[in-house]
Amino acid sequence: MGWGSIYVRRMKVFSLAILIYLDYKSLKHRQKWTSDSEKAALWEKAHERNANRIVKLIIELEGMWVKMGQYFSVRADGLPGAYPRLLKQLQDSLPPRCLKEVCILQQMWQHRLGWAGLTEALSVCRTIQKELGKSMDDLFTTFVEAPIATASIAQVHRATLRDGQEVVVKVQHEGIKTIILEDLKDAKSVVEWIVWAEPKYNFHPVIDEWCKEAPKELDFNKEAENTRKVSKNLGCKDNRIDKNPEHRVKVLMPEVIQSTERVLILEYMDGVRLNDxxxxxxxxxxxxNIVEEITRAYAHQIFLDGFFNADPHPGNFLVTKSRPHLPILLDFGFTKLLSSSMKHTVAKMFLASAELDALSGDIVLFLRVLNLLAGLSTALNVSVSYYRIIRPFAESALECDTNEGPKDNAEWVCDSPVNSEVEAKLRALLVQLGYADKILGIQVCAYKDGNVIIDTAAGVLGNYDPSPVQPDTLFPVFSVTKGVTAGILHWLVDKGKVKLEEKVANIWPEFSSNRKDLIKVHHVLNHTSGLQNALSSLVQDNPMVLCDWEECLKRVAMVAPESEPGQQQLYHYLSYGWLCGGIIQHASKRKFQDILEEAMVHPLNVEGELYIGIPQGMIQPISNSNAMLHTH
Structure with a gap:
């Protein structure tokens, strides 16, 4: 492959990026003069048009772009519907290179019958013979010329060894190393340009990790080593039984027969593609059951072994044709090794939403695996509780951690200045509650007339993290905002913008669905609306949806109550903040952040920026949604 071809590829990539950018910019401009009923159709057509453009170019360019397309094909939560739907065809359907054609070209070259530069198009046959040091006849009794699969860096052929064993032969595409390295440079440049043009779309953590990890996939010796290691860890061959029954995994993996840098021979395993x-x-x-077993396998890899496949798209799985049907795991070129401390960090994050110092590349890959696994259930139209499956593995990773109660005042309550007499009394009470095992960790801050009168922190971060709570510790937004949203709703009542006896559906029209038309504002505030578990299923099915404020409001508006309003006082576990927040936004007809600034930030004389939850610099790589309350 010559440098001229590389520049042509580069021009195609940047030309398409600019074309799509201008297309959407133009649409934003045109929609100002378009009726609301037509806007959705215009955007859908634009998504369809540009997704088709991207798929067409990816199929033409192949290489690293295929892997990127495969990744986004299962990110249904982050892209409009047309993109995942059209990108799915990249999972296992690239047009294969014709073995017969390249073998004929090889013969032409060997007999000096044709084209200058033919040495750049070495055939699959020549690659195998060169890498393994034997002729095709010496290696195989049969070799199927038509590939059974074509991936981004190689294609796979069925064959039979001289000893009669059925195998698959994975052969690296000629020139793919140069292509991938140059494509990574181009992708990084495109990401930098996107961040410059649209700062809210920051894909730097993903592309930086790919730039570091992708070149490792070009050595099939490493893939062979990775495959053997994961197979041993999961007990695929020896049927090893883990001490904890919850950790047992029932999956299969092919045995490695032979490998070189560019050729990998594996045991043939007959199965059906997961996306079929x-x-x-x-x-x-x-x-x-298949998706749950795959999830268990990945939880085992991440939390018990600390070594996992970071590329679990549907094209990398088979299902055995015979009973009992078991998943077959394939393609371990892109793996990640977690240090013990990082393994504990991701386990803490999963189990207890512990504070993170930084969102590293390891965390990005962990989150990527969670998203890709969630995409499997979407692709197969099944509902899987990922939290329930993964939790035992994450707990095992932290089983050596201990969580002791307060030993004395200095250790239990953070040693910070006491601002008032009431704060001194509060600290004494917190110590008593800590000894009685009534508090795990707590922060209390109170303002009066613009002055801080209480700023106290006590306890530890969680059951799985004995680190002490500090005044600047960042806690999950989901509990902190309950008090904030309730306070602002009462503030609107005091100002006469909302009445406690008013029906929520009169303020928030979408809320009237599914027998919620009798719920009043005071039912929400005193926890008697009957919606105590409105969002609880998200924690089990897909916790990442909780980062999307608008999506959660939609789900609260559509859910059905579990009991009649006013009958029983049951704590609104997850739904409270969104219930209050939805009423606030619709009653004021303003964004929640604007109301927060008017109701709290200005009266309290808060200087600089106020974050409730996770600062934007940390949450942005996870989701482009507003997962925190933030104002200046």
């Missing part, structure tokens, strides 16, 4: 729903249904496969 029709074949799975005809075999009577329980798709939910």
């Amino acid at each position: 729903s029709r074949s799975l249904d005809s075999l009577g496969v329980n798709k939910k």
Whole structure:
């Protein structure tokens, strides 16, 4: 592959990026003169048009762009519907290179019958012979010329070894190393340009990690080593039984027969592609069980072994045709090794939303795996509780951590200046509650007339993290905002903008669905609306949705109550902040952040920026949504 071809690829990438950017910019301008009923159709057409453009270019360029397309094909939570739907065809359907054609070209070159530069297009046959040091006849009794799969860096052929064993032969595409390294440079440049043009879309953590990890996939010896290691860790061959029954994993992996840098020979395993729903249904496969078993396998890799495959798209899984139907894990070129401290960090994050010092590349890959696993259930149309499956593995990673109660005042309550007499009394009470095991960790801050009168922190961060709570510790937004949203709602009542006896549906029209038309504002404030578990399923199914403020408001508006309003006082576990927040936004007809600034920030004389939850610099790589309350 010559440098001229590389520049052509580069021009195509940047030309398409500019074209798509201008397309959306133009649409934003045109929609000002478009009716609301037509806007959705215009945007859908634009998404369809640009997704088709991207897929077409990815298929043409192949290489690293295919892997990136595969990643985004299962990110249904972060892209408009047309993108995941059209990108799915990249999971295992690239047009294969014709083995017969390149073998003929090789013969032409060997007999000096043709084209200058033909040495750059070495055939699959020549690659195998060169890498393994033997002729095709010496290696195989049969070799199927038509590839059974074509991935971003290699294609796979069925074959039979001289000893009769059925195998698959993975052969690296000619020139792919140069292509991937140059494509990574181009992708990084595109990401930098996007951040400059649209700062809210920051994909730097993902592309930086890929730039570090992708070149490792170009050595099949490493992939062979990774495959053996994961297979041993999961007990695929020896049927090892873990001490904890909850950690047992039932998956299969192919045995490595032989490897070189550019050729990998694996045991042939007969199975159906995970994304072939029709074949799975005809075999009577329980798709939910398959996805749950794959999730267990990844939880085992991440939390017990600290070594996991960071590229779990549907094209990398098979399901056995015979009963019991088991998942087959493939392709371990892109793996990640977690240090013990990082393994504990991701476990703490998963179990207890512990404070993170920084969102490193390791965390990005962990979150990427969670998103890709969630995409499997979307692709197969099954509902899987990822939290329930992964939790035992994460708990095991932290089983050596201890959490002791307060030993004395200095250790239990943070040693910071006492601002008032009431704060001194509060600290004494917190110590008593700590000894009685009534408090895990707590922060209390109170203002009066613009002055701080209480600023106290006590306890530890969580059951799985004995670190002490500090005054500047960042806690999850989901509990802190309950008091904030309730306070602002009472503030609106005091100002006459909302009445306690008013029906929520009169303020928030979408809220009237599913028998919620009798719920009043005071039912929400005193926890008698019957919506105590409105968002609880999200914690089990897909906790990342909790980062999306607008999506959670929509789900609260559509959910059905569990009991009649006013009958029983039951604590609104997750739903309270969004219930109050939805009423506040619709009653004021303003964004919550604007109301927060008027109701609290200005009266309290807060200087600089106020974050409730996680600062934007940390949450942005996880989600482009507003997952925190923030104002200047």
